[in-house]
Amino acid sequence: MKPGVTLYFVRHGETDWNAQARYQGQVDIPLNDKGRGQARRNGLTLKAALPNAADLDYIASPLGRTRETMDIMRDALGLPRDGVRYDDRLREMNYGHWEGQFAADLPKTDPEGVAERARNWWHWRPQGGESYEDLTLRVSGWLDTIERDTIVASHGGVSRAVRGCVVPVPRENVPSLAVHQDRILVLRRGFMDWL
Numbered sequence: 001m002k003p004g005v006t007l008y009f010v011r012h013g014e015t016d017w018n019a020q021a022r023y024q025g026q027v028d029i030p031l032n033d034k035g036r037g038q039a040r041r042n043g044l045t046l047k048a049a050l051p052n053a054a055d056l057d058y059i060a061s062p063l064g065r066t067r068e069t070m071d072i073m074r075d076a077l078g079l080p081r082d083g084v085r086y087d088d089r090l091r092e093m094n095y096g097h098w099e100g101q102f103a104a105d106l107p108k109t110d111p112e113g114v115a116e117r118a119r120n121w122w123h124w125r126p127q128g129g130e131s132y133e134d135l136t137l138r139v140s141g142w143l144d145t146i147e148r149d150t151i152v153a154s155h156g157g158v159s160r161a162v163r164g165c166v167v168p169v170p171r172e173n174v175p176s177l178a179v180h181q182d183r184i185l186v187l188r189r190g191f192m193d194w195l
Contacts, residue, residue, distance in 0.1 A: 001146040008151045009185040012065040013038040021103045025095035028064045038182040039069040043076025045195050053077050060153040061090035070153040089142040093157035096129025121175035132175050136161040167192045
């Protein structure tokens with residue numbers, strides 16, 4: 001990301017799996033009604049904050065929940081739905097064999113994985129999935145391509161990894177950073193705030 005560039009990062013709206021505390025990862029789960037409302041709220045917030053929103057770049061993860069979030073935001077901004085680029089590097093972290101499982105069940109279904117993750121969130125990789133280190137490498141390559149102010153619709157894990165790259169956050173804290181679905185993360189090199 002070039003110096004002086006601002007990234008407006010939006011996590012997709014809520015899905016039923018979010019509401020159930022169920023690991024989604026790269027499973028393509030649609031937004032629920034609350035999530036659609038969150039996406040609209042974020043679009044209206046961007047409209048109020050950015051009178052030049054039509055001049056920004058728009059990039060999203062190709063998963064359905066982020067595509068729908070971006071479509072709803074662009075509707076709220078009064079912009080046509082086309083004009084968005086989709087980038088596979090913005091897909092959510094791959095949670096491997098945890099995808100589809102309820103967080104509350106994991107201590108019973110995968111106690112070793114839960115214990116290892118608690119010991120080393122940064123390097124721990126679920127069976128068939130990615131670690132935060134893997135995700136950060138993927139996302140940092142994408143960040144290197146950002147040359148002007150951009151609105152992004154992506155995922156919670158990606159939001160954490162992006163912050164770890166842009167703001168000085170110790171890597172051991174990256175996996176536990178807060179992620180909101182009803183607020184917009186504003187990032188510049190060394191700077192972070194929420195709208």
